[in-house]
Amino acid sequence: MAVEATTAGATPVRGWRPLTVLTSLYRRPASAAGTTIVLVFLLMALIGPVVAPYGVNEQIASEARQSPSPDHWFGTDHLGRDVFSRVLYGAREILVVAGLGTLIAVVVGSAIGLLSGYRGGTFDEALMRIFDSLLAIPALLLALLLLGLVGPARNAVMVVIVIVYTPIVARVARSAVLSAKSKGFVQAARMRGESQSWILFREILPSAFPALTVESALRFSYAIFLIAALGFLGIGVQPPNPNWGLMVAEARAHVFQTPWALWMPALAISVLVIGVNLTADGLRRILRAPGE
Amino acid sequence: MTMSILRSIRGSVRVGVLAAVVSIVLVACASAARDPEGGIRVAMQPMAQTDPAFISSDSEILFANHVYDYLVDINPQNQIVPRLASEWSVSDDGLEYTFTLAANVNFHDNSPLVPEDVVWTFDRLRDENIDSPTVDLYNNISSIEAVGENQVRITLDAPNPFFLFDLSDNHALILKAGTQDPSTQFNGTGPFKVESYSPEDRIVLVANEDYFIDGVPKLAGMEIVFFNEDTAMADALRGGQIDLMLRMSTAQFESLAEVPGIETYDIPTNGFDLIRLRSDRAPGNDPRVIQAFKLATDREEIFELVQQGYGAVGRDSPIGPLYADYYSEAEGIPARDVEAARILLSEAGYEDGLEMDLHTPDTGGRPDLGAVLKEQWREAGIDVNVIVEPESVYYGEDGWLEVDLGITGWGSRPIPQFYLDVMLKCDAIWNESHFCDQEFDGLADVAGSTLDEAERTAAYQDIQRILIERGPVIIPYYFAQFAAIQEGFEGFELKAFAGRTDLSQVSLSQ
Numbered sequence: 135m136a137v138e139a140t141t142a143g144a145t146p147v148r149g150w151r152p153l154t155v156l157t158s159l160y161r162r163p164a165s166a167a168g169t170t171i172v173l174v175f176l177l178m179a180l181i182g183p184v185v186a187p188y189g190v191n192e193q194i195a196s197e198a199r200q201s202p203s204p205d206h207w208f209g210t211d212h213l214g215r216d217v218f219s220r221v222l223y224g225a226r227e228i229l230v231v232a233g234l235g236t237l238i239a240v241v242v243g244s245a246i247g248l249l250s251g252y253r254g255g256t257f258d259e260a261l262m263r264i265f266d267s268l269l270a271i272p273a274l275l276l277a278l279l280l281l282g283l284v285g286p287a288r289n290a291v292m293v294v295i296v297i298v299y300t301p302i303v304a305r306v307a308r309s310a311v312l313s314a315k316s317k318g319f320v321q322a323a324r325m326r327g328e329s330q331s332w333i334l335f336r337e338i339l340p341s342a343f344p345a346l347t348v349e350s351a352l353r354f355s356y357a358i359f360l361i362a363a364l365g366f367l368g369i370g371v372q373p374p375n376p377n378w379g380l381m382v383a384e385a386r387a388h389v390f391q392t393p394w395a396l397w398m399p400a401l402a403i404s405v406l407v408i409g410v411n412l413t414a415d416g417l418r419r420i421l422r423a424p425g426e
Numbered sequence: 427m428t429m430s431i432l433r434s435i436r437g438s439v440r441v442g443v444l445a446a447v448v449s450i451v452l453v454a455c456a457s458a459a460r461d462p463e464g465g466i467r468v469a470m471q472p473m474a475q476t477d478p479a480f481i482s483s484d485s486e487i488l489f490a491n492h493v494y495d496y497l498v499d500i501n502p503q504n505q506i507v508p509r510l511a512s513e514w515s516v517s518d519d520g521l522e523y524t525f526t527l528a529a530n531v532n533f534h535d536n537s538p539l540v541p542e543d544v545v546w547t548f549d550r551l552r553d554e555n556i557d558s559p560t561v562d563l564y565n566n567i568s569s570i571e572a573v574g575e576n577q578v579r580i581t582l583d584a585p586n587p588f589f590l591f592d593l594s595d596n597h598a599l600i601l602k603a604g605t606q607d608p609s610t611q612f613n614g615t616g617p618f619k620v621e622s623y624s625p626e627d628r629i630v631l632v633a634n635e636d637y638f639i640d641g642v643p644k645l646a647g648m649e650i651v652f653f654n655e656d657t658a659m660a661d662a663l664r665g666g667q668i669d670l671m672l673r674m675s676t677a678q679f680e681s682l683a684e685v686p687g688i689e690t691y692d693i694p695t696n697g698f699d700l701i702r703l704r705s706d707r708a709p710g711n712d713p714r715v716i717q718a719f720k721l722a723t724d725r726e727e728i729f730e731l732v733q734q735g736y737g738a739v740g741r742d743s744p745i746g747p748l749y750a751d752y753y754s755e756a757e758g759i760p761a762r763d764v765e766a767a768r769i770l771l772s773e774a775g776y777e778d779g780l781e782m783d784l785h786t787p788d789t790g791g792r793p794d795l796g797a798v799l800k801e802q803w804r805e806a807g808i809d810v811n812v813i814v815e816p817e818s819v820y821y822g823e824d825g826w827l828e829v830d831l832g833i834t835g836w837g838s839r840p841i842p843q844f845y846l847d848v849m850l851k852c853d854a855i856w857n858e859s860h861f862c863d864q865e866f867d868g869l870a871d872v873a874g875s876t877l878d879e880a881e882r883t884a885a886y887q888d889i890q891r892i893l894i895e896r897g898p899v900i901i902p903y904y905f906a907q908f909a910a911i912q913e914g915f916e917g918f919e920l921k922a923f924a925g926r927t928d929l930s931q932v933s934l935s936q
C-alpha cells in the first residue's frame with residue numbers, strides 16, 4: 135500500500151515508501167529483530183504448507199508421542215502428528231485470519247473515523263458514543279459473546295476481529311482528523327474548492343497514515359493474541375485445526391508426556407507477537423513526524 | 427540511608443530463604459508420611475447429593491457405598507455376591523425372590539437391621555412422589571414384604587433375569603426405616619461412619635467397630651478429599667497429601683505411572699465411545715453408507731492413539747469383553763479397506779465424497795477421537811467437520827438424538843441388556859442412531875426375558891454379529907478404569923465403576 139503524500143504546499147508529512155521504511159527499520163537492532171521475525175513468519179505462512187515435512191493432520195500411530203528428533207523437529211503429539219508441520223500450517227491460519235481481519239478493521243475504521251471526525255456534530259457524537267459502549271466491553275468477552283451468537287467458523291473469527299477493532303481504529307483516525315482539520319493545508323484545499331472526499335482521502339488521510347500504520351501493527355499483534363486465546367478456549371475454531379491456541383489447549387492434557395507439543399505452538403505465539411510489537415515500535419519511531 | 431535500605435533488603439532475603447527452607451522441609455515431611463491416623467485419604471470430585479436415592483457421581487457413590495450397604499453387591503469380576511443378604515432363593519417361575527438378612531447387623535445409631543428397613547428402603551425408591559431415578563427400574567416389582575424375623579420377599583410382575591443386578595443398583599443402599607432426611611442423617615449399616623462432612627472440602631469417615639463382618643473394615647478411617655481438578659488431585663497424590671486417586675485421564679495416568687512410591691492400576695470396563703450415524707434418513711439410511719463408514723475406520727489405530735492401548739479394542743457392539751461369556755469374537759471385524767469404502771460410497775451416489783458434521787462433546791478423549799476419525803475417513807472420501815461442543819450443549823434440548831453423525835460416551839454397566847433396551851431397540855428412549863431392526867429387537871427381547879442362560883448367551887452373540895454386519899454404530903474401544911495409590915496399602919481392588927470400589931478390604935501393609 136504505497137501511498138505518497140502528493141499534496142503540495144505545507145504538508146507536515148514526510149513522503150515514505152515501503153522500502154525506505156524497511157531499511158529504516160533495520161537501522162535499530164530491536165526493530166530489525168522484530169521485522170526479521172515478522173518476515174520469517176510471513177514466509178512460513180506463504181510457503182509453510184509446501185515445505186512442511188508432514189501433512190497437517192497426518193497421523194502416524196507408530197510415531198506418536200516422540201520427542202524432538204531429526205525426523206520430527208518439534209516432536210510428535212499424542213495423536214502422532216508432526217508438531218513442526220502443524221506449527222507451519224498454523225502460521226498461515228493465524229496470519230491470514232489476523233491479517234485480513236485487521237486490514238478490514240483498519241480500512242472500515244479509518245473511513246468511519248475520518249468521516250465522523252470531519253463532519254463532526256450530532257452524527258459524530260452519536261457514532262462515538264456507540265463505539266465507546268463497544269469499547270467498554272473487553273475484546274475477549276465481546277468476541278466470546280459474538281461467537282456464541284454465530285457459532286464456530288473461521289470467517290466468524292475474522293468478523294469478530296473486525297467488529298472488535300473497528301471502533302478502536304476509528305477513534306485513532308478521528309483524533310488524527312481533528313488535529314489536521316484546522317491545519318493550513320486542509321484550509322487551503324477547502325479554499326481551492328476541493329470536494330469533501332478529496333480533502334478526506336488525499337489531504338487528511340496521508341497525514342493520519344503514520345498513526346494508522348502503527349495502530350494497524352498493534353491491532354495485528356492483539357488480533358494474533360485474540361485468535362490464539364479463542365482457539366485455546368475452544369471457541370471459533372474446531373479440532374483438528376492447527377490454530378496455535380487450540381494446539382496448546384489440546385496438548386495441555388498431555389503435558390507430562392508430550393511437553394513439546396505444548397511449548398512449540400506457545401513459543402510461536404509469543405515470538406510472533408513480540409516480533410510484531412517490536413516492528414510496531416520501530417514504525418512509531420520512524421513515522422513520527424519531525425517535531426512531534 | 428542507602429546502607430539501611432540495603433541491609434533491610436538483605437534482611438528480607440534472609441527471611442525469604444528461611445521461609446523457603448521451612449516450606450521445603452514441610453513438603454518433604456508431608457510426602458514422607460501416610461495419613462498418621464492409619465486411614466486412607468481419597469481424592470474425589472465434590473459431592474452434590476448425599477441422599478442415596480439421588481446419588482450419581484463417583485464421589486457420591488463411593489461415600490454412600492462405605493456408609494451404607496447394598497442388599498447384594500457386585501464384585502470386581504462382575505458377579506453378584508452377598509452383602510446384607512447372606513443368602514437368597516428364587517422360585518422356579520423366576521417371580522419370587524426370598525432374601526435372608528445377615529445376623530448381627532446394626533445401624534450406626536445402634537438399632538438392629540430388621541426386614542422392615544429393607545421394605546421401607548425399596549418402597550421409598552419406588553415412590554413416585556420421591557421420584558428417584560430408580561422408579562422405572564423397579565416398576566416390575568409387584569410387592570415387597572417382610573417375612574418373619576430376618577427375611578424379605580420380593581415378587582415381580584414378570585421374570586427378570588437381571589433382577590439381582592437391579593437390586594444392586596447404585597441407589598439401592600439400605601436405610602433405616604423412617605429416616606427423616608437421608609441427605610444429612612447418614613444412619614447406615616456400612617463399614618464406616620460419618621464423623622464430619624464439610625461440603626466442598628472433605629468428608630471424614632471412621633471405622634464402624636460393630637460392622638457385621640469380622641475384621642472389616644481393616645483401616646481406621648477414610649477421608650474423601652474434594653478436588654475440582656484432575657491435575658490438582660494428581661499433584662496432591664505426588665506430594666503425599668492424598669493416598670488414592672480414582673478415575674483419571676489416560677495422560678494423567680501415564681504421568682503417574684512413572685512416579686516412585688505410587689502404584690497404578692488399570693482395568694478394562696464396558697464404558698465406550700459410540701460413533702453413530704442416524705439411519706432413518708439420508709445418508710445413513712443407505713446400508714452401503716453405513717458399511718463405508720465401518721470400512722473406513724481403523725479401530726486398532728484409534729485404540730492406540732486415543733486410548734494409548736489401555737482398555738480394549740471395540741467391535742461395534744456394546745457387549746464387551748467384561749461380560750465374559752456373553753462376549754464373542756466369532757464374527758471377525760472387516761479389516762480397514764479404504765478402496766472398498768470409496769466404491770460403496772460411489773454406488774450409494776456419493777462419487778464426489780460425502781460431507782458431514784461430526785458432533786462431539788468436549789470431554790474425555792472424544793475431541794481426539796473426532797480428529798483421528800476425520801483423518802481416517804478423509805482417505806475414504808468422507809469429509810467431516812468436527813464440531814466440539816460443551817457437554818451441556820451436546821446433550822441440551824436432546825440435540826444429540828437429532829444430529830446425523832455424533833460421538834456419545836456411554837458408561838460401564840454391570841449388564842449388557844441395558845444398552846440394548848435404551849440405545850438400540852426401535853423404541854429405545856435414547857436410540858440416537860434411530861436403528862430399527864426386527865431381528866435385533868427379537869433377539870434383544872429373548873435375551874432380556876429368558877431364564878435359560880444358554881439361550882441368552884446365544885442371543886447376545888447373534889446381536890454382536892448383527893451390529894458388526896449392519897448396525898449404524900462404530901464402537902472403537904472400551905475405556906480403561908484407572909487408579910493410583912500410595913505404596914503401603916494392601917487389598918486394593920478397582921471396579922469398573924470407580925465409585926463402587928470397596929475400600930473396606932484395604933489394609934496397611936506391615
